Amino acid sequence: MSQKIVICGAGFLGSNVARTLLSRATTSTRRLPLVQISSRHPQAVQNSLAALADLDHTRLLFPCSVDITKPETLARAFYGANVVVSLVGIMNGTPEEFERIQWEGAENVAHAARRANARLIHVSAIGADATSTTPYARTKAFGEYAVLDACPDATIIRPSIIFGPGDGFFNRFAQLSKFFPFMPVFGGGLSRFQPVYVGDIGRAIEIISRDDEVIQKEVCGRIIEAGGPDVFTYREIMKLVLKYTNRRRPIVSIPFAVGMLQGAVMERLPETLFTVTRAQVEQLKSDNIVSSSNLDQATFQDLIANHTSTHDPLRSVHDILPTYL
């Protein structure tokens, strides 16, 4: 029988993971999985997938509406699932909202996956840290603890910034560069990032989802940090955005203290393209790269290199940004 994979959270990453799992171009000889999208509003993603000719639509199941803060909705969605991919996260919100979604919500998903007897792949983020002052990083860490507590065999993926068509990071700065006469960076723009291609996260999730004993030994109960092949400073990323949007703008450093003031004002206003929050400024003080103290970067790269027949390397921003910025 085919595996059933439920993707929980139909945003940028969820729709791309679905595309990877449903691709007709797969060279795999194994039985390909059935895929179900579940989210609060899954229909839009379902429709956009339905419009793509390169996908095997016979394996796309009817979508299911879930709210991870309401456990009763999860039991129905995960019925019969072999694998659940937990992708719900938020970028902005109050500390309570972060707790409700990224901690308690992640815990609800893990309990529902365990009850359904499904393997869990949970996406967290590099920088998850229970002692962090930012609610995003703190609740990502508590979400991880809750997930491993409920499902000790779960695999957690911690990506750096994810790039690809439709991403929220490079596209946002490309938009800003349209309106701003300069590109602002906080604190000199020295913090470092290791952008990872959305298709490579999709490939890793496809591999981890396989019912393969060798792979499961490598990934069960593990936290895998996922970074791309290059590390850039925030300032270098702004230069890349300008290069691939063909714009010339000076890059201007804004002190962190000014950023915090700006955040304090903007948090009170409705969210726009220009919104910056204090938590976001705070997060920019730390690097967002695979930690050198563990060898998980090798694991992410090796996982993809060792378990795909094409042995394609991780994609670099230089390959992909020009295709969509």
Ligand SMILES: NC(=O)c1ccc[n+]([C@@H]2O[C@H](COP(=O)([O-])OP(=O)(O)OC[C@H]3O[C@@H](n4cnc5c(N)ncnc54)[C@H](OP(=O)(O)O)[C@@H]3O)[C@@H](O)[C@H]2O)c1
């Ligand atoms: N994008 C990145 O650069 C990046 C980097 C590191 C880690 N991550 C992590 O990767 C995961 C996916 O990120 P993404 O970029 O795909 O985010 P995204 O585009 O914002 O997608 C998240 C989706 O979660 C769904 N959602 C929100 N609240 C929900 C709830 N209560 N119940 C059910 N679904 C809910 C939303 O869809 P509905 O409105 O339909 O419910 C939304 O589309 C997140 O956990 C994020 O923290 C992302």
